[in-house]
Amino acid sequence: MKKMLNILGFLFISIQLFSIGNESKTFESLEMYSNILGQNIKYSICLPAGYDTSKDEYPVVYLLHGLGDNETAWVEYGRISQIADKAVEDGEIVPMIFVIPQGFRGYYVNFYDGSFNYQDMFIQELIPYIESNYRVKNDRQHRATIGYSMGGYGALILPLMNPDVFSACVPLSISVRTDEQYMTEDPKGWDDQWGRIFGGVGTYGEDRITEYYKQNSPFHIVANADPKMFSQLNIYIDNGDDEQTLAFSNEELHILLRDKNIPHEFRVRNGGHEFRLWREALTNGLRYLSDAFENKPYRGDIIPNLSIKTELNQSLKTIEIAGKSYEHFTPIGYESSSRLYPVLYIFSDLQKPEKEHIITFINELIETTEIPALEVLFIPSDEKNLSNIIIPSMENEFKARKGFRFRAIIGIGEGGENALISAMNPEQFTSCAIFDASGDYEKIKYTFLEIGPKSLERTWFYIDNPDKGPNYSYNGKIHMLFREKSFYHEYRVSEGEGGFPWLINRLEEALKFTANKIHR
Missing domain, CATH: 3.40.50.1820 (Alpha/Beta hydrolase fold, catalytic domain)
Known part of the structure; x- marks a missing residue:
């Protein structure tokens, strides 16, 4: 018995030492x-x-x-x-x-x-x-x-x-710092943070751009x-x-x-x-x-798995507004209820299977109560009649709840610029989200500054773009413009080159952002 206890004690100590x-x-x-x-x-x-x-x-x-x-x-x-x-x-x-x-x-x-x-x-x-x-x-x-x-x-x-x-x-x-930031930063803070390291203490402007600074x-x-x-x-x-x-x-x-x-x-x-x-x-x-x-290509960022059902509870329908056809999604209970709904307007040139994929995802979020029941209307990227024809028709004929608080907008790719311009009409939309948007930055800058950040503070903006996509500069400059004017927005850059698979992985956060603003 004593021998057995000694053996067990030895094993216990060995395990402890091994664990340590x-x-x-x-x-x-x-x-x-x-x-x-x-x-x-x-x-x-x-x-x-x-x-x-x-x-x-x-x-x-x-x-x-x-x-x-x-x-x-x-x-x-x-x-x-x-x-x-x-x-x-x-x-x-x-x-x-x-x-x-x-x-x-x-x-x-x-x-x-x-x-x-x-x-x-x-x-x-x-x-x-x-x-x-x-x-x-x-x-x-x-x-x-x-x-x-x-x-x-x-x-x-x-x-x-x-x-x-x-x-x-x-x-x-x-x-x-960029050179512009480096040249214009407050002298007191600049001398202590940068001048003592790179030279130029007590200077301002271009005199700060020393050769040693450039080398570093x-x-x-x-x-x-x-x-x-x-x-x-x-x-x-x-x-x-x-x-x-x-x-x-x-x-x-x-x-x-x-x-x-x-x-x-x-x-x-x-x-x-x-x-x-x-x-x-x-x-x-x-x-x-x-x-x-290990000299391997990067596996890529960890992305949460999306749980999307393979079948829709409600299908995408076609409706007529002012002689034009639009694809329209309605939540469960739309036909049998008299209630009104918020509407998400999506500027895009997506194919129907891609739209159905998005609707499947939205429907799932509605069913799990992560976003409110809402309608979705897909409109072409170059649509010009959203505010003057489509919205009044939706609110008069298709159970859309009236008021800017219940209108949200998303722009995808080339539809991003149209979404931004539409949302910069004060108090017309509660939120605007754009994905891998393309367009003329100077046009956006002019519109934003002409209207003024103060007039747009009741509309939330969300910008998302892929780090290797073609529109990196356009989206990045809009973010910097908004930051310069202390204008509230959310900005994301994620892995990828763009395209529909990238979009579907990025959509959830923007939809929840939109829902938070509708029901704020």
Whole structure:
């Protein structure tokens, strides 16, 4: 009996030791001495489960923190171990080591006067130190960066200036400025944030655009470099649509990269300058890096599965208005009830099977009470008689509830511009959503400024477009125009080139946005 207890005790201890050896481990605020900076540099490190019980080597990701934070930020606020452990456990990513260096307030570059050569320290000392003291794969393919805000700048500028060192990067909410922003920013804040690093303290306007600044500006680097220089660099940029200054600069950077045909991923999601957004970005950001480490094409972002029934409860019907035919959807109970309904008007040139697919999805959301019962009327992209003929007919003959609050509009592709122009008629529509819209930006800008944001504040706008679609500049400029005028809207950029499969995956959020405004 005693022998049996000893055996069980030995097995219990062995299991405990094995479990401990198979847990991920985080070590905070370790130190490395830098000869280049003449001081200790703190860093935190997260080692994957199994590190102590194997002889495996691992890819390494350098996690960079924002201005005012330190080497513990990604551990505490970013929850990097929790998120990465779960992703490894689910088979979404390969195990990897995370290093979080102390970044001070230096934007991860060398200072113009040579007083603080942080980037030299990073490349010449930190990376060799990590590769000498931890089992990391010491080649370009297995090194990457992730960072937020100031760290987003670092996560991008380090690979741009050292494309032979890193294979991939995930910059989040990049604290970067266009030249226009850089030249006009408040002198007090500018001197402290930028002038001390890139030179030009006490200057304003073009005098701030020093040669040293150009050498360290992602805009100037990308604009002046041969695009082939970055053909092997994997870039995944993520930003929040509620950002202030960074809404403009990140969007302009995306447009520049597209114009230069430099491959990259670009996302804009709901949120501002906050850790919630950056934590959520890790789900796809880590998948992106994992694929790069394995030299595989990116699998793509995780998209929630859409549960759509194969058969309609109500079919798409054709109605006549002023001698023209339109396809019309009505919810269950329309024929037998005397109640009135909100109407969603959709400008598009979709084929009937695509319209039926959309109606199937809308019907499902109505049945699950996620959106209210409503009618849908499909109208051509170039329809000119919506306000003066179609709406009065719908409200007089087809049980449409009267009043702008019960009218919503969606524009798809070429129908996007017509939807925007229609919605810019004050208090005619409660909301307007556009998907991969195309058109004349100057026409939209003129109409918006002529009418004035104040007159349109009761109409909500929603803009969604694919990051690799042809209309990236048109949609991005409308977003920046609205942000410049502090005009409320929601803006999304998601993965893809556009087309109907992309649209159907993006439709749900916009429909719920519309429903919230109808029943606000």
